[in-house]
Amino acid sequence: xxxxxxxxxxxxxxxxxxxxxxxxxxxxxxxxxxxxxxxxxxxxxxxxxxxxxxxxxxxxxxxxxxxxxxxxxxxxxxxxxxxxxxxxxxxxxxxxxxxxxxxxxxxxxxxxxxxxxxxxxxxxxxxxxxxxxxxxxxxxxxxxxxxxxxxxxxxxxxxxxxxxxxxxxxxxxxxxxxxxxxxxxxxxxxxxxxxxxxxxxxxxxxxxxxxxxxxxxxxxxxxxxxxxxxxxxxxxxxxxxxxxxxxxxxxxxxxxxxxxxxxxxxxxxxxxxxxxxxxxxxxxxxxxxxxxxxxxxxxxxxxxxxxxxxxxxxxxxxxxxxxxxxxxxxxxxxxxxxxxxxxxxxxxxxxxxxxxxxxxxxxxxxxxxxxxxxxxxxxxxxxxxxxxxxxxxxxxxxxxxxxxxxxxx
Amino acid sequence: xxxxxxxxxxxxxxxxxxxxxxxxxxxxxxxxxxxxxxxxxxxxxxxxxxxxxxxxxxxxxxxxxxxxxxxxxxxxxxxxxxxxxxxxxxxxxxxxxxxxxxxxxxxxxxxxxxxxxxxxxxxxxxxxxxxxxxxxxxxxxxxxxxxxxxxxxxxxxxxxxxxxxxxxxxxxxxxxxxxxxxxxxxxxxxxxxxxxxxxxxxxxxxxxxxxxxxxxxxxxxxxxxxxxxxxxxxxxxxxxxxxxxxxxxxxxxxxxxxxxxxxxxxxxxxxxxxxxxxxxxxxxxxxxxxxxxxxxxxxxxxxxxxxxxxxxxxxxxxxxxxxxxxxxxxxxxxxxxxxxxxxxxxxxxxxxxxxxxxxxxxxxxxxxxxxxxxxxxxxxxxxxxxxxxxxxxxxxxxxxxxxxxxxxxxxxxxxxxxxxxxxxxxxxxxxxxxxxxxxxxxxxxxxxxxxxxxxxxxxxxxxxxxxxxxxxxxxx
Numbered sequence: 001x002x003x004x005x006x007x008x009x010x011x012x013x014x015x016x017x018x019x020x021x022x023x024x025x026x027x028x029x030x031x032x033x034x035x036x037x038x039x040x041x042x043x044x045x046x047x048x049x050x051x052x053x054x055x056x057x058x059x060x061x062x063x064x065x066x067x068x069x070x071x072x073x074x075x076x077x078x079x080x081x082x083x084x085x086x087x088x089x090x091x092x093x094x095x096x097x098x099x100x101x102x103x104x105x106x107x108x109x110x111x112x113x114x115x116x117x118x119x120x121x122x123x124x125x126x127x128x129x130x131x132x133x134x135x136x137x138x139x140x141x142x143x144x145x146x147x148x149x150x151x152x153x154x155x156x157x158x159x160x161x162x163x164x165x166x167x168x169x170x171x172x173x174x175x176x177x178x179x180x181x182x183x184x185x186x187x188x189x190x191x192x193x194x195x196x197x198x199x200x201x202x203x204x205x206x207x208x209x210x211x212x213x214x215x216x217x218x219x220x221x222x223x224x225x226x227x228x229x230x231x232x233x234x235x236x237x238x239x240x241x242x243x244x245x246x247x248x249x250x251x252x253x254x255x256x257x258x259x260x261x262x263x264x265x266x267x268x269x270x271x272x273x274x275x276x277x278x279x280x281x282x283x284x285x286x287x288x289x290x291x292x293x294x295x296x297x298x299x300x301x302x303x304x305x306x307x308x309x310x311x312x313x314x315x316x317x318x319x320x321x322x323x324x325x326x327x328x329x330x331x332x333x334x335x336x337x338x339x340x341x342x343x344x345x346x347x348x349x350x351x352x353x354x355x356x357x358x359x360x361x362x363x364x365x366x367x368x369x370x371x372x373x374x375x376x377x378x379x380x381x382x383x384x385x386x387x388x389x390x391x392x393x394x395x396x397x398x399x400x401x402x403x404x405x406x407x408x409x
Numbered sequence: 410x411x412x413x414x415x416x417x418x419x420x421x422x423x424x425x426x427x428x429x430x431x432x433x434x435x436x437x438x439x440x441x442x443x444x445x446x447x448x449x450x451x452x453x454x455x456x457x458x459x460x461x462x463x464x465x466x467x468x469x470x471x472x473x474x475x476x477x478x479x480x481x482x483x484x485x486x487x488x489x490x491x492x493x494x495x496x497x498x499x500x501x502x503x504x505x506x507x508x509x510x511x512x513x514x515x516x517x518x519x520x521x522x523x524x525x526x527x528x529x530x531x532x533x534x535x536x537x538x539x540x541x542x543x544x545x546x547x548x549x550x551x552x553x554x555x556x557x558x559x560x561x562x563x564x565x566x567x568x569x570x571x572x573x574x575x576x577x578x579x580x581x582x583x584x585x586x587x588x589x590x591x592x593x594x595x596x597x598x599x600x601x602x603x604x605x606x607x608x609x610x611x612x613x614x615x616x617x618x619x620x621x622x623x624x625x626x627x628x629x630x631x632x633x634x635x636x637x638x639x640x641x642x643x644x645x646x647x648x649x650x651x652x653x654x655x656x657x658x659x660x661x662x663x664x665x666x667x668x669x670x671x672x673x674x675x676x677x678x679x680x681x682x683x684x685x686x687x688x689x690x691x692x693x694x695x696x697x698x699x700x701x702x703x704x705x706x707x708x709x710x711x712x713x714x715x716x717x718x719x720x721x722x723x724x725x726x727x728x729x730x731x732x733x734x735x736x737x738x739x740x741x742x743x744x745x746x747x748x749x750x751x752x753x754x755x756x757x758x759x760x761x762x763x764x765x766x767x768x769x770x771x772x773x774x775x776x777x778x779x780x781x782x783x784x785x786x787x788x789x790x791x792x793x794x795x796x797x798x799x800x801x802x803x804x805x806x807x808x809x810x811x812x813x814x815x816x817x818x819x820x821x822x823x824x825x826x827x828x829x830x831x832x833x834x835x836x837x838x839x840x841x842x843x844x845x846x847x848x849x850x851x852x853x854x855x856x857x858x859x860x861x862x863x864x865x866x867x868x869x870x871x872x873x874x875x876x877x878x879x880x881x882x883x884x885x
Contacts, residue, residue, distance in 0.1 A: 020607045033808065083808035085788065095792075100801035102792040120846035122715035130717060132878055136848040143852055143879070149866055150881035174883050218685065219875040259640075259812075259844070303515065345631035357523065 004317035005310065006094055007076075008084050011039020012299045014113035015067040015291020016306030017313070021111070022074035024314035029105070030076055031096055033083040037071065039115055040066035040138065041299065043145045046166055048193075049292075052300035063299060084114075089263040092285055108317035109285050111309045112261050112273070116291040124252060124408040128214035133221030137163040137251040141170065150174055152247030157181040158212050160212045162190035162297075162381070164251025169198035172248070179243050182210040182226060184199065184233055187359050189251070189379045191297065212237060212248065221246050230361050256292040267342045269332060270294040277345035279309035280316070287313045294340045294353070297383045298306035301353055307338065308351075323347065328368045328396050330367075333405025335360060337380065344396065350388040354404070356380055362409045367392070368402040410769060411480065413438060413593045414603035415580050415815055418449040419556050419750055420742050421608030422563035423757035428606075429570035431761070436570055436602065437564065438595050440579035440612070442874060443833050445560030447610045448749070451687065451719025452632070453661060453674060455554055457748040458495055460515025460523065460549035461658055467729045471519045471752035471759070476550055478754040486562035488554060489666040495551030495648040496531060498704055499543040504652040508546040513654075515548065524548040537644045537705050541761025551648055553666050556750050557836045558783075566781035577874075580609070583619040589737035590620065595610050604765065606740045611684050611722045613730070613743035620739045623739070624730065625685040625711050627744060629684050629720040630657075633693035635701075636715040638844045641670040641708070649673035649704050653719070659745065660700025662708070667813065667839055669714070672701040687718045695737045696855060721746050731756060734766055740764065783824045784837060788814035809857070812843025820854055824861045831855065832872040851878065 005123035006012045012034030018030040036042060041049070044060030047218040051057060071078065082098040092104045118136035129267060135143070135151055141163065143149045155176050157168045160183040168178045181199060186209050188195045199206050200343035207226070213235045214225040228239040251335040258264070267274040272293035273281045280287050290302045315321040324347035330339060338355035354365065360378040364371050365386060373386045395404050410433040414425045417439035441447060456479050459472035480770035508525060512616045515523045524547045531538055531545040547823040559593040568574055575595065582594035583605055590605045609616040617624040637644075644662065651659040657676035665671050675693045679686055694716055703706050722744050724730065729752065730743040742756060765771065787795040787805050798818065807816030808823055815838050823837035831847070834840055841847035841854065855878055859866045867879040 033811065048834060082808060083811065085808070085814055091555070097795065097799075097806050097808065099799060099806040101799050101806060102791070117845045118848045120844075120848055122846055123637070123713055125693045125694050125710075125713055125716050127694060127716070129688050132876040135851075136845075139848050139851055144883050147856070147866075147885075148883040149879045150883055151878070152880045185738075200787070213691070217651055219873045220877060343884075364815045 003027055003105055003107040004183045005114055006105055006112060007111040007310065007311045008094070009081070009115055009292070010037040010292070011076065011115050011290060012041060012063070012067060012302045013115070013306035013309070014039070014111070015071045016283040016303040017111040017113055017289050017310030018076040019067070019071045019074040020157065020307040021314040022076035024311050026314035026317050027224070028076040029107070030071070030078045031082045032078065032080050033085055035080050037068050037078065037080070043138070044166070045145050049299050052298065053303055067303065071263060084260060087260050089283055109136050109287060109313040112258070112286060112288040112292055112312050113290045113306055113309070114260070114292045116259040116295060119253040119255055120252070121250055126212055126215060128216060129218055131215065131217040131219055131221045133217070133246050133249045134215070134250065137161070137167045137249050138180065139250050140167055143176060144170055150176065152176060152401030154179060154245045155247035155249055156212070156243055156245045157249040157251060158184065159251035159253070160190050160195070161251040161253070162194050162205060163250060165190045165194040165198040167249050168204050169202060169253070171201050172204060176247065178204045179245055180205045180207050182207050182212065184209065184211045184229060187379065188261035189381060192379070200341045204258065213240060213247070221248055254291065254295045256294070258292055261286060264288070268338065270338050271340070274342040275340065276343045277341050277348040277350040278312035279305060279341065280312060285316065294338045296353065297381065301385065303385065304351065326400070328393070328399060329401045331401050331403045333366070333403040335363070335406035336404050338383070341403060344393050344402070346393055347390065349390045349392070352386045352388055354384045354386065354406070356406055360406065360408045363406050364409060366407060367407045368396055368399065410434065410604065410771065411613045412606065413600055413602040414608055415593065415604045416447070416608035416610050417444045417560065417564055417574065417576070418447050418608065418610050418755045419445060419560040419563070420558045420610070420745050420756065421606070422567060423753050424606050424608055424742060424760060425572050426486050426563045426567040426570070427757045427761035428765070429567050429572055430777045431766055432774055433771065435567060435572035435829040436575045436600055437567060438578045438580055438593070439576055439828040442577050442830065442872070443836070444564045444574070444576070445454035445557040445836070448719060448721055448745070449556045449560045451634070451835050452556060452721065452747070452750060453663065453671065453718055454553055455663065455750070456490065456552040456554055458515065459518045459520045459748070459751070460511045460517065460548060460550040461653060462514070462748065464514065464517040467486065467731060468748060468752065471729070471755045472748045473519045475752040475755035477573070479554065480551065482754045483554065483559070485779045486559065486560045486566055486781045488562050490552055490554045490822065491666055492552040493647045493664060495650060497650045497652060497658060498531065498538060499652055500541060500546065500703060502543050505544050507652040508544060511546055520548060520550065523547065534648060535649065537707055538649065539704055539706050545758055545770045547586055553648065553664060555666055557831060559838060562781050562783070566779070569781065570777055575647070580616060580619070583616065583739065585621050585736055585739070590739045604738050604740065605867045606742055606760070608742040610745065611720055612772065613722065613741070615745060617741065620734070620736050622734055622736065622839065624743065626681050627722040628681055629679045629686065630746070631677040631679055631686065631718050631720055633689045633697055633718040634671060635674030635694060635697050635710070635713050636665070636717070637670040637672065637712040638714050641712045642668050644670050644705050644708055644820040651700070651704055653829065660697055660856050662705050667842065673697045673718070684720065687720060689716050689718045693718070695725065728758070731760065784819055784826065787816065804852070809831045809853050810843060812845050813839045814839040817857065821861060824858060829862065829868045830872055831858070831878070834858065855879070
């Protein structure tokens with residue numbers, strides 16, 4: 001089959017991309033490595049998804065179900081159990097493998113929607129022993145919610161990202177005692193609603209400015225030494241304490257999966273590919289969407305980014321892409337940790353997602369010195385969504401670069 | 410002839426394999442639940458060129474010949490070996506003298522191809538090295554391998570040639586009567602043995618003492634390491650040594666055979682009884698990073714995927730204890746500190762071919778088969794070859810470890826060859842060895858282990874007995 005748009009990854013971004021590409025008239029194929037569409041949505045059995053996209057509060061599997069229905073209705077072809085093993089930038093070929101064999105596809109456009117992986121313990125260089133009982137939160141979540149297997153009896157959660165908070169509650173509900181959730185920073189990493197609904201409601205303590213400084217136990221984890229940290233994140237040895245635990249859950253960050261597309265330019269702040277308003281990388285036939293571009297806060301936004309990438313990839317593949325001029329690169333000014341896209345495209349109205357590095361309260365957002373938004377209660381766990389109009393982009397047209405900054409009020 | 414080899418590390422397994430060339434019933438015993446889980450599992454994985462060791466030492470005697478044997482042994486056993494070469498870097502003018510000494514030492518030891526090079530030559534080959542480098546000693550014969558893979562391969566090959574491997578069998582007694590060995594006891598069972606070879610690594614002094622010898626006590630010397638992701642590839646093309654100090658070869662930066670970068674080790678002498686203390690420490694890891702950054706200043710520690718530590722045995726003589734002893738039939742392959750891995754093939758050959766075989770008038774068996782095929786890794790093959798594997802067995806088309814592109818077929822084959830734990834699978838296939846360190850495949854491999862072994866997931870260990878992953882079930 002001749003493929004116009006090939007989508008890699010069957011999570012929220014990939015499903016939305018394939019749906020949009022097929023709806024735009026492109027012959028579309030989606031490759032998913034597991035045997036189910038949905039990505040991490042299937043293991044997220046808690047509610048809170050879909051308020052923007054479906055105007056309903058859904059669980060992860062319900063959200064995935066709606067997306068699957070849309071995808072199958074769109075006519076896109078889906079290949080499950082198919083792992084991408086190489087992308088040849090020059091030949092524009094994608095090599096994949098499944099139990100049916102090794103295949104090479106030469107699509108006209110590619111949407112990279114491979115999601116993110118979890119940062120492992122080794123990235124933190126925590127000293128001590130290396131026992132069993134240490135899990136990244138997503139692994140623990142799969143064990144509990146997909147396989148019905150309980151990791152342990154007494155847990156410490158390191159990191160207060162959303163998945164860490166969700167897992168603290170999930171383990172508590174399954175009878176695992178959750179001794180504490182530790183967060184290195186002076187503020188929680190996850191959404192405020194998750195701190196309240198997952199920790200406060202169940203009496204699970206959140207220890208801010210704390211971290212694990214040693215693991216104990218030669219076979220199974222026996223406990224962790226924790227300590228408070230100073231302003232620069234260094235442990236203060238005089239505060240150290242031992243917490244007995246057979247389980248350590250890590251929620252210490254997600255890293256966009258881009259190892260198979262090393263040829264595209266990456267944005268150092270996002271750690272994913274730099275993309276313009278079409279979600280197009282500097283390698284013109286390669287588009288990217290979802291958590292492999294930046295770690296988003298809401299699946300709704302992930303799906304929205306996929307829809308943009310899919311539609312634009314279809315336009316590119318079918319020779320219908322219209323540009324009104326060169327992209328305008330966004331540069332990071334003050335208080336911009338993550339931003340997607342990383343450049344604006346004249347003629348393409350843009351929804352900009354932006355994450356601040358620390359809680360700022362009320363602040364205004366400036367683009368090339370012009371105020372484009374003013375929002376209260378800015379915090380790193382919640383991204384700002386700002387619509388940038390066609391007209392505003394036209395006003396920037398003459399400059400190759402525009403500074404994005406967030407100024408607290 | 411019955412031989413008992415104590416210790417299934419790289420030394421013991423190669424000796425056991427060598428004994429299998431002769432008409433000899435070989436019993437291979439190890440206290441650990443898998444092959445190569447002592448010193449073999451956590452060292453720098455270097456095939457040393459042989460310029461560090463003073464001429465006249467037993468280390469020097471076996472290092473260069475051992476290095477030369479690696480092509481043959483790794484070829485027969487289908488184990489990775491990459492002769493990336495090694496640099497010893499002088500980071501200031503004063504260290505150039507040390508390079509001259511090493512050059513002289515290396516030449517006396519017969520190390521091939523050594524050359525002193527200018528800073529420009531060093532930087533041309535290794536652009537990430539500190540630009541202040543004052544010179545380098547180049548040793549093209551140095552290489553990298555996977556010591557645990559070599560031990561596993563040698564054990565598999567020994568078993569295929571008739572050896573009996575008993576894991577989880579800590580030897581408690583070596584029986585000696587009238588000045589000769591006659592049995593070993595392990596796990597409450599006694600095995601008669603005409604020959605006992607002590608390759609017990611960090612425990613080899615205790616095993617020697619069981620035979621009535623009075624060996625000097627070994628000290629565990631701990632080495633901590635930091636492993637960087639494949640994204641760090643290119644920081645070092647060859648093995649980078651600093652100019653050595655009296656205690657050790659210093660903190661190195663080197664590539665691993667699967668494309669990562671390894672930093673370390675420290676050299677910390679622990680208490681004599683701390684033989685299981687493979688903890689890392691904040692100070693040790695900091696020393697590793699600082700030492701590595703001295704040679705490669707641009708090194709990005711945020712690419713770290715794993716920290717670990719291993720122990721190596723140090724004796725007061727700082728040398729191996731090898732060969733026949735005053736107890737007839739009891740042979741030493743003991744105190745194998747660095748460069749024990751490099752020396753192992755030459756030592757095994759010498760011990761068996763030149764010491765044991767002539768003494769007992771053993772003649773090689775023509776039916777010995779030297780070749781052992783590795784577990785297939787179709788991820789490195791072309792389409793046609795990979796498809797052939799998939800046609801034979803479709804799970805070879807199902808990728809389980811996404812970082813290293815390891816298939817279910819490989820995992821199942823590893824279990825067929827003896828893996829009983831997640832670490833057993835990992836060290837045989839590299840599944841879980843990559844940048845996510847098992848975050849995305851641990852549950853899959855756990856379930857495959859449970860399925861293939863016919864046990865509950867809650868009975869599957871990570872490594873040592875009792876290191877389970879699952880501790881119960883979720884409410885129905």
